[in-house]
Amino acid sequence: MEIFNFEYICNIINSNIIINSINLMRYFTLFVFLFFSTLSISQTRIKAQIIDIDTRVPLAFCKVEYLNKTITADWEGKFNMEITAFDKPLVIAYKGYQTKNVYISRDEELVIIKMTIDLNTYKKVEIYTDNRVNKIVKKVTENKKKNQPEKALKSFQYKNYENLLITANPDSISSKIDTIYKKRLFSKTKIKLDSANYKFKELITKHHLYQTEKINLIQYNKTGYKETVLASRMAGFKNPLYEYLGLKLVSYSVYENPFEILETPLQNPISNYGRRLYNFYLVDSLEIQNRKTYKIFFQPKKLQSSRLRGLFYIDAQTFAIAKAYYRIYGIVNINADYTFEYRKEENLWFPKKRKFTVLKGNNADDIKILGNTIKFNSSLETNPNTNATDQIYLTIESIPFDIELNKEIDFENNGIKIEIDEKGLDKPENYWTKFSKDTLDYRRLNTYKSIDSLSFSKKIERKIFLGKKILNGYYPIKLVDLDLRSLVKYNNFEGFRLGIGGVTNAELSEKYKIAAYGAYGIKDKEFKFGITPSYLIDKKSETWISASYTDDLNEISQINFATDSRRFKIYDPRPINISTFYSNKTTSVFIESNYFAKSDTYFALSKSRIDPKFDYTFINQGISYTKYNITTAQLAFQWNPFSSYMQTPKERIEIEKRHPKFSIQFTQTLPNVLENDFNFTKIDFKTFYEIPFISGHKSSALLQTGIAFGDVPLTHLYSLQPNNLNRDAILQRITFAGKNSFETMYFNEFFSNKYVSLQLKHTFNKIRLGYRINPEFSIVTRMAWGEINKENTHIGLEFNSLEKGFFESGVECNKIFKGFGLTAFFRYGPYQLSNIEDNLSLKISYYIDLGF
Structure with missing residues (x-):
């Protein structure tokens, strides 16, 4: 046996050398990997946006300084940057705002930078449009007739x-x-x-x-x-x-x-x-479709405004818009982008x-x-x-x-x-x-x-179909739409009024329909009913001719417009507290049509037998009337000149409800026709105007007026929708608030044969107070003037006229919880009452939102 084998030792040594070399290469590779990994970790590319801390509106073209280099954010306040030194801040500067130092952490990729107004300098900042860009924008305005397709073609x-x-x-x-x-x-x-x-x-x-x-x-x-x-x-x-x-x-x-x-x-x-409202800034010039364009940024002069911001690309020769980008930041963020193609x-x-x-x-x-x-x-x-x-x-x-x-x-x-x-x-x-x-x-x-x-x-489609029907006051049951308004009502004269009614639908016939109802008053123990058969003359204009007979009760001195839409109400608050009604047996023939553009038309001939259900005598030309006959012709128009309409295979729909809207109505009695007792003429007019704001607020105005000439009994005068009970204590007068009612005016307090009223209202955004508690506040002012014909004699009810003017203002806190809210109104002016508490009205409001 060999004690020492030289060749064997050499092989071992060579193997160790190879192994050590491999290990050395591994360590080197690991070192290189760690080195470059460290380099890559030590730098981060961020995306950032600069906004106002209060309004969250982006701040355009802010200056961003980092490591002695300065860049500019874009028109939406956005920029991106490589961060290599995390102990060095980004310095953000913008006119009217406090300069801000921002440190970026290693794991940040998206950064929102919120700037705070410098109250010492903000009001002194003047942002203006320089002469060059001002001339370009002026040229755009002057050349609209040449560049707007609707005017150029x-x-x-x-x-x-x-x-x-x-x-x-x-x-x-x-x-x-x-x-x-x-x-x-x-x-x-x-x-x-x-x-x-x-x-x-x-x-x-x-x-x-x-x-x-x-x-x-x-x-x-x-x-x-x-x-x-x-x-x-x-x-x-x-x-x-x-x-x-x-x-x-x-x-x-x-x-x-x-x-x-x-x-x-x-x-x-x-x-x-x-x-006058916007500032413009020339950002750059570039080519689009081989044509030179100016890139112009615009924003409101009030920097915190939610009004439009955006970019225009303006053709340098024609001063037409080649591209446009709009942004609005508010309760919703809106982007609208337009691109155009040049047609040589x-x-x-x-x-x-x-x-x-x-x-x-x-x-x-x-x-x-x-x-x-x-x-x-x-x-x-x-x-x-x-x-x-x-x-x-x-x-x-x-x-x-x-x-x-x-x-x-x-x-x-x-x-x-x-x-x-x-x-x-x-x-x-x-x-x-x-x-x-x-x-x-x-x-x-x-x-x-x-x-x-x-x-x-x-069954979503079915639910939406039902929702539309319910909004109009009906629930479809096979061939008949059940009238939801006729089921249960309440007032002081009838007590609970139980009934049923409906109208045949298109499942039975598209040419014919029959509407009918019946009701019984628990307190007055009287049965009321009505029936109205109708025939469709023209489908496109939705022209119907109808005949009708009703034997029912009406509130005295109501102001009704025949063309008003009948929207469903779960409850109608005003009649609950009314006790002055008259029996009305009416036979009529009428035509309803959408024949004229953007309008609804109504024409009717009717004969009514009137029997007041309260102590009342009307003395006219020496004759006393406790019951009387009235035969009238009535013509009514609802005109919405600024609205847009759609014609579907089934009906005409108002798709863009624009304001103002106008309603006018003429009523004339027909002397010596069907035993008519009085001769009078009534002209009624109203207009409604609503202004929505992009912030979600809205303002509205309702102007209404009417005049009656001749011998008009109390049942057909004007009473301006009062909605207050004549009781001593405030808590005893708490009822439901009405829509467009005078909440501090007592029932039967004022009657007029001519009047004018104005109602102003501003509604704010909902305020979130807690879970599902999101009230909507409105401030309201109502005023009215009226006169009474002194030649006519009305015996039974004592009332005033409105020559001096009636005024009330208040606050509505609606939709606090599940549709319920509170309102408070105060009466002031010439008809203010001596007891301060009597001028105050507290009511419960209710709004239902079916989501359609």
């Missing part, structure tokens, strides 16, 4: 594909299952797992929440616009929800003034007055694409659309949210095609803005394939199938 038409999505980005939703701890009063803390976010992420990954599409033909000539819906489909609906097809969330034209967003009119920045032959930029997005803003309330409650998230903070539904947003895209300019176009301008082609309501799947550009979005393909099955299982 004789006519045009195009087809338009529009797609609406309600969806969310799955990547923005955390799939984490949260643990919720709930404390109990006399036991241990309860632990519950919340998987809502996980389930929502799973759902939104498969399909969108909602989707609908339509193809419409847009036509324009010098008489105006006409839109024809050629095809439409809505997820979950066999027949489309027609209200959506008329939905206009944003103006079609960037040149319109006022510019509309969410049906709220705003001053267009490029209007003549717009330059017409030297015109014509719309190419429009995109509109709505997201949740700085409000805590839900935003409702299409009858569903949807929560939108804020675009300012796109990091995963603990509430997944806050990530939902709505977007609408519309793309024109088959564009024809300056072609002879004729269409009937009858006040109908949108018309639905009945043939387009049932298009096959292959029809839509050519319009769906985004075929890679597999979620769109699954949406219709998923929502259709959900809608069928939940």
